[in-house]
Amino acid sequence: MRTAREVYLDNYAASPLLPEARDAMLPFLGESFGNPSSLHGRGDAAREAVEEARSRVAALIGAAPEEIIFTCNGTEANNLAVKGITAGSRRKGRHIMVSAVEHFSVLHAARSLEKQGYELELVPVDEYGRIDLGALRSLMRDDTILVSVMLANGEVGTIQPVAEAACIAAERGVPFHTDAAAAAAHLPIDVESLGVQALTLSSDLLYGPQGVGALWVRRGLRVIPLLDGGVQEGGRRGGTENVAGIVGMGVAAELARERMTERSAHLRGLRDALIAGLPARVDHVHLTGHPVERLPWNASFVVEFIEGEGMLLLLDQQGVAVSSGSACTSRALKGSHVLTAMGVPPERAQGSILFSFGPQNTLQDVDYVLEVFPPIVERLRQMSPLYAKFLKERG
Amino acid sequence: MAQYSDVVMDHFTNPRNVGEIEDADGVGEVGNPVCGDMMTFYIKVDEEGRLAEVKYKTFGCGAAIAVSSMVSEMAKGKTIEEALKITRDGVAEELGGLPANKMHCSNLGADALHKAIEDYLEKKGKE
Numbered sequence: 001m002r003t004a005r006e007v008y009l010d011n012y013a014a015s016p017l018l019p020e021a022r023d024a025m026l027p028f029l030g031e032s033f034g035n036p037s038s039l040h041g042r043g044d045a046a047r048e049a050v051e052e053a054r055s056r057v058a059a060l061i062g063a064a065p066e067e068i069i070f071t072c073n074g075t076e077a078n079n080l081a082v083k084g085i086t087a088g089s090r091r092k093g094r095h096i097m098v099s100a101v102e103h104f105s106v107l108h109a110a111r112s113l114e115k116q117g118y119e120l121e122l123v124p125v126d127e128y129g130r131i132d133l134g135a136l137r138s139l140m141r142d143d144t145i146l147v148s149v150m151l152a153n154g155e156v157g158t159i160q161p162v163a164e165a166a167c168i169a170a171e172r173g174v175p176f177h178t179d180a181a182a183a184a185a186h187l188p189i190d191v192e193s194l195g196v197q198a199l200t201l202s203s204d205l206l207y208g209p210q211g212v213g214a215l216w217v218r219r220g221l222r223v224i225p226l227l228d229g230g231v232q233e234g235g236r237r238g239g240t241e242n243v244a245g246i247v248g249m250g251v252a253a254e255l256a257r258e259r260m261t262e263r264s265a266h267l268r269g270l271r272d273a274l275i276a277g278l279p280a281r282v283d284h285v286h287l288t289g290h291p292v293e294r295l296p297w298n299a300s301f302v303v304e305f306i307e308g309e310g311m312l313l314l315l316d317q318q319g320v321a322v323s324s325g326s327a328c329t330s331r332a333l334k335g336s337h338v339l340t341a342m343g344v345p346p347e348r349a350q351g352s353i354l355f356s357f358g359p360q361n362t363l364q365d366v367d368y369v370l371e372v373f374p375p376i377v378e379r380l381r382q383m384s385p386l387y388a389k390f391l392k393e394r395g
Numbered sequence: 396m397a398q399y400s401d402v403v404m405d406h407f408t409n410p411r412n413v414g415e416i417e418d419a420d421g422v423g424e425v426g427n428p429v430c431g432d433m434m435t436f437y438i439k440v441d442e443e444g445r446l447a448e449v450k451y452k453t454f455g456c457g458a459a460i461a462v463s464s465m466v467s468e469m470a471k472g473k474t475i476e477e478a479l480k481i482t483r484d485g486v487a488e489e490l491g492g493l494p495a496n497k498m499h500c501s502n503l504g505a506d507a508l509h510k511a512i513e514d515y516l517e518k519k520g521k522e
């Protein structure tokens with residue numbers, strides 16, 4: 001269905017590929033084919049391209065290129081970190097800690113270790129989704145072998161106090177991993193000052209191609225590979241590299257560094273316009289996540305008395321693409337674990353809606369949402385038994 | 396969204412018979428055990444024992460809204476016995492099918508309607 005306007009606000013799920021990244025990739029999908037492991041000229045060209053990308057990705061986070069392991073996405077990088085570091089330190093203990101609001105690729109990787117006999121502790125968060133540093137300190141044990149806390153949560157935008165958390169882990173010599181996928185394009189990262197030992201990146205969240213990610217691992221930290229195969233990636237990740245994808249990620253990482261300030265300022269403007277504008281037009285709408293310590297692109301809310309899928313479908317009919325963390329929109333029909341960990345009651349969490357901005361969005365997009373969204377909320381509320389009850393009780 | 400049939404999208408976008416009946420003869424409220432949503436049906440029964448009016452309110456996904464709309468259409472004008480024969484599968488069929496993970500939403504509609512009818516029968520029995 002064609003609508004008056006197309007407004008894409010689901011950039012956390014996917015965003016337009018940077019043309020610069022696409023242009024750099026194209027030769028490697030055509031005449032410049034080659035396997036970086038080959039010893040002939042074609043192999044050399046592919047290898048050089050991969051190594052250049054590695055340097056660019058390393059530069060984004062202040063790391064050394066040889067500490068970067070390319071993977072096929074952020075999920076693989078998180079799995080490699082959680083499972084690989086744990087396996088590498090299994091003689092030292094069997095206790096692992098991850099925050100309650102991690103991405104599923106950390107949370108479920110940790111759960112799978114739990115099934116294998118490791119002990120898992122979830123670090124609790126406050127109402128804004130920030131981890132409880134006191135709990136982290138008191139729950140840590142002598143046999144803790146891994147702590148993983150994300151740099152920022154994509155679903156509610158909250159930025160975690162990772163440097164402080166990593167410091168607590170460092171006091172006891174426990175390796176600390178952070179999933180920086182949602183944050184890396186918008187928050188300056190320096191692994192030295194952050195004090196972490198491993199860090200996850202995802203190309204698509206840098207506006208690069210899908211299907212590529214990277215794990216940075218500090219030199220000296222043992223990581224057991226998930227994929228056994230050849231000696232690619234320093235023997236830590238077997239399999240022929242996705243050369244075109246890696247090249248695209250390299251360009252995206254370089255542009256992230258160059259454009260970070262300008263991009264973040266732009267996104268922050270859009271985000272703040274929506275965060276100010278929506279509650280001014282619709283009652284009983286609440287921002288989720290931290291009001292200040294939040295990702296520049298994230299405007300997430302819960303809308304009371306209605307459910308997310310309904311909002312999503314009606315917005316789609318107006319040309320606006322968004323996502324929701326409601327139980328009805330999840331394939332498992334379960335409410336968002338992030339909102340649950342933050343103490344949001346289930347019926348409120350059903351009204352979750354996430355607007356994720358990208359560099360291509362404009363203030364006109366925000367105006368359009370502010371124009372079409374309030375009547376949608378009103379329409380769904382007129383249908384809602386919860387709203388009817390609320391009105392009756394209010395009298 | 397491509398996962399829904401045209402009939403579902405039509406009933407979701409233009410739900411029929413939404414609302415409450417102030418002096419309803421029967422009210423049925425059910426909660427969705429799977430995802431925690433909610434549906435309330437209201438019925439008005441005429442002298443011939445037919446459902447003269449069927450209204451509802453729904454807090455739930457697109458399928459749940461379409462299901463309640465479809466149930467209200469199917470039940471309207473039917474006798475109590477006929478309305479009690481409306482099943483989840485019948486509703487899903489009329490809607491041109493529902494995605495597998497949304498079949499539980501079609502339970503909600505039939506259950507809430509049947510509960511409203513039970514409420515009516517119970518009240519009538521007491522008279």
Ligand code: FES
Nearest residue numbers: 328430455456500
């Ligand atoms: S009401 Fe939740 S999935 Fe249908």
